[in-house]
Amino acid sequence: MGHQTPLYAEHVAAGARIVEFGGWDMPLHYGSALAEHHAVRQACGYFDVSHMTVVDVMGPDATAFLRRLLANDIAKLRQPGQGLYSCMLNDAGGVVDDLIAYWTGDDRYRLIVNAATRAQDLAWLARIADRDDVVLRHRDDLLMLAVQGPAARQLVAPLLPDGLGVAALALQPFGSVLQDDVFVARTGYTGEDGFEVVLPQPAGVALWQALAAAGAQRCGLGARDTLRLEAALNLYGQDMDAGTSPLISALGWTVAFEPGDRQFRGRAALELQKTAGVSEKLIGLLLEDRGIMRHGQRVLTPAGEGVITSGGFSPTMERSIALARVPVAATGLCQVEIRSALRAAHIVRLPFVRNGRVLVE
Amino acid sequence: MSNVPKQLQYTEEHEWVRREDDGTLVIGITDHAQQQLGELVYVELPEVGRILKTGDAMAVVESTKAASDVYAPLAGAVRAVNPALTAEPELVNTDPYGAGWLVRLQAADSQLSGLLDASAYTALLNAAD
Incomplete structure (x- = not known):
């Protein structure tokens, strides 16, 4: 208990x-x-x-x-x-x-x-x-x-x-x-x-x-x-964790690099990442085929492979949506491997739903 | 308490089997199974004509939380699948023994071996509580 x-x-x-x-x-x-x-x-x-x-x-x-x-x-x-x-x-x-x-x-x-x-x-x-x-x-x-x-x-x-x-x-x-x-x-x-x-x-x-x-x-x-998945609000331990930077978790907007003399924990590492450029990003996926995307499934894009961090059924949109970490160059169409079958999906701007309204197509 | 109709047969994996007059078998998941899964939002069914061995994963039922396999209780060929579940997967929740059926099978063997009757299945549910 x-x-x-x-x-x-x-x-x-x-x-x-x-x-x-x-x-x-x-x-x-x-x-x-x-x-x-x-x-x-x-x-x-x-x-x-x-x-x-x-x-x-x-x-x-x-x-x-x-x-x-x-x-x-x-x-x-x-x-x-x-x-x-x-x-x-x-x-x-x-x-x-x-x-x-x-x-x-x-x-x-x-x-x-x-x-x-x-x-x-x-x-x-x-x-x-x-x-x-x-x-x-x-x-x-x-x-x-x-x-x-x-x-x-x-x-x-x-x-x-x-x-x-x-x-x-x-x-x-x-x-x-x-x-x-x-x-x-x-x-x-x-x-x-x-x-x-x-x-x-x-x-x-x-x-x-x-x-x-x-x-x-x-x-x-x-x-x-x-609700939080439709709103594209990250879940700790799933969409980001101790091994992922905010810069690859769609949380770059929450990092205050200015003023430059504020020494916060992790700053040096993030500055290095920013200078070198990150190789991944967290994006939204909309499944075009039938089925439900789930955490851990592979995402195949022309720019390389990624992974679903949070996936499920959107009750508001009545279809499957997901957050996924993919190569930075990935855009547009991709495929998700659901129980060894490849299903068509595409990358969308986040969030999916806000204040009762669906914001993606 | 979940509903366990007397006239059906059951598996330990919480499926039910009903023999039709034409000898085919209609298969679904039990009331207990649908309660455990919660509201279904997607059901994946096999291709008609697919040959199944006993224990093959033949369908997938997905709730808002998780995906679960449904296993073939007997060997046979898929004769039909429930077309209504594409648009209304929730029929499995609302009418698991009727409109929420999953698959109709032409069994390879006329004997329904290894299945539980209603009292044995009820005992299994009570033992798990």
């Missing part, structure tokens, strides 16, 4: 099919992953993501620490509340993990990192912070709910404590607000608008129950995966 979130009993009572994910017993779906997917694209769905790792960073060196830790530059943030997506890199330029860092106040930040990588992430943070005047506090006392979809913000706001709902509705994308240990950010992992809410246990369970009463759809990890 794995770790369980404080909402585990709620999931079981709601008829969830439970699966192990990164050491956690989590809901895969509550009956229909497809219906959950469509609810998020069309109205509102909510997920228990309390398995995610929340770390508060506090102290006089907090900003300096994060400017060394992260490939993106926390100094880009102009005012408290703003958030930033970034990778943490190792010295070879490989991705230790990806995260969102929120500026929560003077010398204070909140990091939200992945569940499956918790132990190594916490060790990595402690190692980089070794000589800094910062305190790292792992907030495993908090729940995290992701409420996503075009109707999500209007549905959540009235369920938040006094005053917080109004502040939450005023947030820009990647903005956040923290009030009495209830944290609301306008972020997510679905390609839809919505909030991620981090809050203490009794209030978190109450919010979960209130969302059901308000008519939102409970969603499991199955829908979370199909």
Whole structure:
């Protein structure tokens, strides 16, 4: 048996099919992953993501620490509340993990990192912070709910404590607000608008129950995966890992090379890669033939061979889509080897779907 | 609880077999199998005329999460496949013993050897719980 979130009993009572994910017993779906997917694209769905790792960073060196830790530059943030997506890199330029860092106040930040990588992430943070005047506090006392979809913000706001709902509705994308240990950010992992809410246990369970009463759809990890794949949001451990650089993972935009004197972990390796030129890239594939593309399948292009990093069925497009790492020169038509048969596919611009709309042909 | 019709025969790999009046065998996956797989989004079926040995991978059923092989419960030649599953793979979920059938086989042997009856298959499901 794995770790369980404080909402585990709620999931079981709601008829969830439970699966192990990164050491956690989590809901895969509550009956229909497809219906959950469509609810998020069309109205509102909510997920228990309390398995995610929340770390508060506090102290006089907090900003300096994060400017060394992260490939993106926390100094880009102009005012408290703003958030930033970034990778943490190792010295070879490989991705230790990806995260969102929120500026929560003077010398204070909140990091939200992945569940499956918790132990190594916490060790990595402690190692980089070794000589800094910062305190790292792992907030495993908090729940995290992701409420996503075009109707999500209007549905959540009235369920938040006094005053917080109004502040939450005023947030820009990647903005956040923290009030009495209830944290609301306008972020997510679905390609839809919505909030991620981090809050203490009794209030978190109450919010979960209130969302059901308000008519939102409970969603499991199955829908979370199909939604993030359509939105072309990378999954750590699958689309990138410690052996792949952000420059070959469609994450070059998250690396802040300027200012040139900011010495972040992995910078030297990335500069070498940039100078030499990378040989691979992460792209989107649309299958033209029938079938379903899956992680690990070979991709044959005129420029050479590649591999599917994430593949599956797109419920919105009703066909198979994938992310694949292929030679940089690859464009246009290619073939995917599915159970020893070669199937026609073509390379498309990402994402596949955003804000309920299909963006590729 | 999954549904196990009395009149069908079963395999340990969660397939069902029904003998038709013309002697052909209709094959599908059980209610238990479709529940375990979750909603199907794609079904790959064999070519009509293909000769199958017992245990050959004859079809693939894919859910949003994963692909699973379906094995030939008996040797024979494929006489027909369910044409409705191309557009509606979810028929396997909604009607696994009826509209969600997969393959019609002309068996090489008139004996249905090595199959389980409904009570033996039910016992197998109970033992796995």
